[in-house]
Amino acid sequence: MSVDDAKPVEHEDEEHITEEEREEAATLTRLKSRIVYEIIRQEGRAELSRPQSSIWWSGIAAGLAISMSLVMEAYLRKSLPDTDWRPLVENFGYAAGFLLVMLSRLQLFTENTVTAVLPTLADPCRRTILGTTRLWGTVFLANMAGTLIAAIFWTYSGAMSQDVSAIALELSLHVAHWGPSETFVRALPAGFLIAALVWMMPSSEGSEFWVILFFTYLIALGEFAHVVVGSAELFMVALAGEQGIFKLIGVNLLPALFGNIIGGAGLFAILAWGQVHEEMEEQD
16 A cells, blocks of 8 residues: 555545635634523523513413423322332423423523523623513513412312322422422522523534433422422412411522522523633624
């Protein structure tokens, strides 16, 4: 074999790549985090400019849909034997509501903690701060309205058998028995994981189902507190007469809300912004 024949193949490939293409490839590799950041920031800007009525109805639909997490868990617990491995399978049911909400692109409060915060961090002016406050408030109240309607339906409609209803109440009481500090601490990783999930979605094209399934399963497995799913559980507890609604709001709902906000917006969104903002300024 001659020396020319032994010429590495990659050198031949490089001859067909222009200098401009090399620079573009290097830029895309180097800017990967910045591209993800910009995609989410643009999504956040779009959300901030949406009509409030559209956000409201989408938020109610999300609240209704997220209740399927509790329902699916209850059905799985009823169908599985009482063994040590049952929670490993049962907790997959928790992902049902999130899959329904996120793949349907409905308005879920904990998603907005990162999508709405990034435009505000990039341009912290009165307009973006008020827009983020309006978006958060509308989505949260709409989610609560949706989960309340869902809780009323599942409690009084008879759509679930008495056995499954009893299991759903049992699951809900487990959450209601947490104290405020425990709920708050459990809400921090839940907020962080949902924000991380939102960050990963742009680079997970074609694998969104599995990404959502894995991370929401992790939330269930760790018994972390998610304010929207938790509200459906707390409303069921109140409707069953087990505890007062105002006590549940003060002891469980509000600590979960603050924990999710700090975990999602205070930790993940700021860290995500921090890793790229200097590069974005250099590019500008």
